[in-house]
Amino acid sequence: MTAEAQSSRLRQTLSRRESDKGHEKQSHEAFFSPAPPARLAVLRLCTGIFSVLYLVLRGPHWLDISHFDSTRFLPIGVLFWLSSPLPALVFQALTVLCLLTGIAYTTGWRFRVTGPLFGLLLLLVTTYRNSWGQIFHSENLMVLHVLVIGFAPAADVCSSDRRRSSAPVPLRAFRYGWPVRLLALITVLTYLVAGLAKLHNAGFSWATGDVLLHQVAFDNMRKDAFGTVYSPLGAALVAHHWVFPPMALGSLFVELGAPLAGFSSSFARIWVPAAWLFHVGVLAFMAIVFPYPLFGVAFAAFYRVERLLEWRLLAPLVRHWT
Amino acid sequence: MERKLAFLVVVAISIAVLLPAVRGFSNDGFPLSTYSMFSRDRGRISTVHTVVGLDPDGRPHRLSPDLIGGSDEIVLAAAEVSRAVREGKTRALCAAVAQRVAARAHSYPVVQVVSETYDSVAYFQGEKQPRHTQVHASCAPETSRKTGKTTWERRDKPASAVAIPRGLGAQ
Incomplete structure (x- = not known):
């Protein structure tokens, strides 16, 4: 294929900034309006790279649970029916299989099979890892997003599958739009639930900042009591009570205001940075890392992420997959 | 459709x-x-359930989440100690921690499962000593040089209040 033809195909396959401008207002207002295939493909790449790295970095630590006493096993979610822990070898094999399908998901290799399979395996291994008396709330959104993308046509472009296929791909289509908006909707709903939980458990007094002050103080104190790293900033700030009411109000704004971001692109432009800062604050004051939102992957569905493919740095990859 | x-x-x-x-x-x-x-709202006064190692002088030292819960996740270790306290299974937990302590050649003659109550806000203003400490179980990790096997002498006590002195060191 000549360079000119390649360039032309690239332009057709990826949505162009200019053509998007006219459509975007409508597409955020209409949940089911068409979108370019590259948007969903880039979301596949973002969630895939993140999940695979997460598995590589955290997986070895997860294998510790293979050695836990079986009395600690408290199955939840899709594993509620398990009466005893899985044999260590089975969990280790599932984790490795999950990692391999994750690589296939990311590269878009035989995606119709590997996409759903990775979603289900990630659900399985993370649920199992969370079935030992403590739920890690940093993994929920990643799993929900991978499940949605895994079952969506997210490998029609920029994928290994695309290299083998000569079938035409539409510039925009209904089937590429609603899964992206569903990802954004899931994101905002999880924040809404977190906000409602605060109102349910502490009422509007949560906004006074006392609950947050006590949470920051307790969490850092417990870390110190367990001989691990705590946030020196959070520890220093507990002496300054006035800091906490505005932070509490900010948290409630992010959480209870989240649904508006699902329906208004203008509000989303304010909400996404605010939600990201919220997680920066949690990291700074409590030394708790929520990597999925901190790296921006949780919020990628709010943006025209297909523009990333226009980066020169990614050009060789795009050419390879187009 | x-x-x-x-x-x-x-x-x-x-x-x-x-x-x-x-x-x-x-x-x-x-x-x-x-x-x-x-x-x-946890309030200012909070209780932390944890496991400490006592050195030969009886001074308590912090144990890592890995030694306490068998994993580097602090929340898993905290959940495990809380569950043991709640379900009255602190003896078994003490023995399991003692086994890990002995296996890693830490020189603590005694391991204790404790509940320490603090003013969490005052903690970072210098009040690091717990207001109240309840010892749930004590056990002694001992390693036999001849066999290489580890044995544990459980010294279960009724719940008692013991003030842990200042200067807790992390291990």
């Missing part, structure tokens, strides 16, 4: 994500969660 199916999927997933809230935040789950961390 495709549009109707998409609509149904969107509605079903939205309901599923909201379901923990609709059900009154009663049971947390995964991946559908109540996200109720940080939502309750």
Whole structure:
């Protein structure tokens, strides 16, 4: 294929900034309006790279649970029916299989099979890892997003599958739009639930900042009591009570205001940075890392992420997959 | 048809994500969660359930989450100690921690499962000594040089208040 033809195909396959401008207002207002295939493909790449790295970095630590006493096993979610822990070898094999399908998901290799399979395996291994008396709330959104993308046509472009296929791909289509908006909707709903939980458990007094002050103080104190790293900033700030009411109000704004971001692109432009800062604050004051939102992957569905493919740095990859 | 199916999927997933809230935040789950961390008021006075190692002089030292819970996750270690205290299984936990302490050649003659009560706000203003300490179980990791096997002498006590002195060192 000549360079000119390649360039032309690239332009057709990826949505162009200019053509998007006219459509975007409508597409955020209409949940089911068409979108370019590259948007969903880039979301596949973002969630895939993140999940695979997460598995590589955290997986070895997860294998510790293979050695836990079986009395600690408290199955939840899709594993509620398990009466005893899985044999260590089975969990280790599932984790490795999950990692391999994750690589296939990311590269878009035989995606119709590997996409759903990775979603289900990630659900399985993370649920199992969370079935030992403590739920890690940093993994929920990643799993929900991978499940949605895994079952969506997210490998029609920029994928290994695309290299083998000569079938035409539409510039925009209904089937590429609603899964992206569903990802954004899931994101905002999880924040809404977190906000409602605060109102349910502490009422509007949560906004006074006392609950947050006590949470920051307790969490850092417990870390110190367990001989691990705590946030020196959070520890220093507990002496300054006035800091906490505005932070509490900010948290409630992010959480209870989240649904508006699902329906208004203008509000989303304010909400996404605010939600990201919220997680920066949690990291700074409590030394708790929520990597999925901190790296921006949780919020990628709010943006025209297909523009990333226009980066020169990614050009060789795009050419390879187009 | 495709549009109707998409609509149904969107509605079903939205309901599923909201379901923990609709059900009154009663049971947390995964991946559908109540996200109720940080939502309750703990108050200033909080109790931390943990395991400490006593050196030959009787001074307590902090043990790492790995030694306490068998994993580097602090929340898993904290959950494990809390569960043991709640269910009255501190003897078994003490023995398991003692085994790990002995296996890693730490020189603590005694390991204790304790509940320490602090003023969490005052803690970072210098009040690092617990206001109250309850010892749930004590046990002694001992390694036999001849056999290489580890044995544990359990020294279970009735719950008692013991003030842990200042200067806790992390291990």
